[in-house]
Amino acid sequence: MKKSILLKGQTILEVVIAAALISVAIIAALSLSNTTAKETTYSRDFNRATQYNTEAVDWIRSMRDSLGWPSLVDTLTSDSPLSVVYCLDSLVTTTAEFIALSNASCGAGEYIAGTIFIREITIDLASAATGEVGVSVTTSWTGNLPHSVSTETKINRW
Numbered sequence: 001m002k003k004s005i006l007l008k009g010q011t012i013l014e015v016v017i018a019a020a021l022i023s024v025a026i027i028a029a030l031s032l033s034n035t036t037a038k039e040t041t042y043s044r045d046f047n048r049a050t051q052y053n054t055e056a057v058d059w060i061r062s063m064r065d066s067l068g069w070p071s072l073v074d075t076l077t078s079d080s081p082l083s084v085v086y087c088l089d090s091l092v093t094t095t096a097e098f099i100a101l102s103n104a105s106c107g108a109g110e111y112i113a114g115t116i117f118i119r120e121i122t123i124d125l126a127s128a129a130t131g132e133v134g135v136s137v138t139t140s141w142t143g144n145l146p147h148s149v150s151t152e153t154k155i156n157r158w
Helices: 002-008 011-066 069-079 096-099
Strands: 083-087 118-124 132-143 144-155
Touching: 011 096, 011 118, 011 132, 011 144, 069 118
Parallel strands: none
Antiparallel strands: 083 118, 118 132, 132 144
16 A cells, blocks of 8 residues: 555655756746846947947047147147046037037046946047047946946047
């Protein structure tokens, strides 16, 4: 009689082991899903930050083209002879707006409109007299952790 009861039903130990294995599988799947979502968000934000950097580099080149090299260098060196930093929460389009930019890093809350990104451009003027300035754009944001993307280039006198 004892033998037939064991064959018909499952022991409590088998049920506990099965529940544990199913729990481990579910936790692993949820963990993978969470990690994938975080990586997807980071990748999206990284790509946006890179795009904002590219826009800023194109913007400073367009300022060089519209102002001309001498005016660009004069405007930049009027703030500082060696290096300037501008917070670019928006890209100015006129010469007057460009001249009015203040040489200062971004403060808290100076986000690009409607985003989580803060963008600064640093222009190294040490070689301006030889017809070249170094440009570094950094876009930063905070997700789970603080992140930033930097782009460096040089622009030349035409």
